Amino acid sequence: MIDGTFAVAGAAGPIAFFSNQRLESLSHAYLFSGPAGVGKKTFALRFAQSLLCVTPKTTLLGYCGTCSGCTRVVAGVHPDLYVVEGQVKIGDRESGGGFHEEEASARDIVRQLSMHSYAGGKRIVILGDADFTREAANALLKFFEEPPGNVLLLVTSSTPGRLLATIRSRLVEVIFARLTEAEIVALLAAAGTEPDEAARAARIAGGSIARALEALDPETGALRDAAAEWFLAAVRGAEADASWATRPALEDGLTTIKTLARDWLALTVAGDGAPLLARDRAGDLRALPPRDPAALVRTLASIGDAERIARTNVTPALVAEFVRMALAPGR
């Protein structure tokens, strides 16, 4: 028996949750919810590795890192682990819907869930950032009604509210919190980032390691600055250069803008002591003119609508214009 390692940053809550469980007491389906880029999918993969590791261990979470199970998981070739990376769009195109692509069909998923375990243990299906159509949800409900005993389904989502209630209610939800700045600095330092750079990236990462890594990329940093400048002009009703709003940069730009709007609301409601996600923009945000909190909540909802519209074929320029109107003074 070994203790095993479990190399996941942060995630104190989920680690405590699973550490108290035994293999037999696991549910057959979990929803890992929490902000984007805090390590939900990494946790799911390490969890799967823990269950597929063949070395006897003292804890549920933990793996040896060297056995045939571990080696296959790390190489991405374990026959009992099915992972759909990136955003998963499951099911047929909805009528008039906005899905750009389908990366897995409900039939693929159900087939994977019903296969027998190759190694005789658990069979694990990981769906990253899943977005189910109604038809796909109905197909999956059959799985939930009669789950095969050996299957573990791990769904991750940063927008669990978008999941159909029929699906969400059948998943045991495990909540992932934002990482602390210290955790992000430690992760970046371990990856060889210079201390000054790591501290700067952690400050603007809003608790997301994915955003910290992006912040280290000069090109993304420039795009984010452009979106932030556009936001600051738009809320004052000034002319703004919307050249950041291109198809590849749209989603990230909207995230930047939503973060700033959320911080603005926090400052409005809680005053200058409010904890900010965009700490590098604290000075700009504190200098913003006050606005009615109810109006700011409506603005945030409109930015959420824009994020949905951005996933359709509406042009980025139109999406930016929609957001500009939501941010403009006098709303």
Ligand SMILES: [Zn+2]
């Ligand atoms: Zn192992």
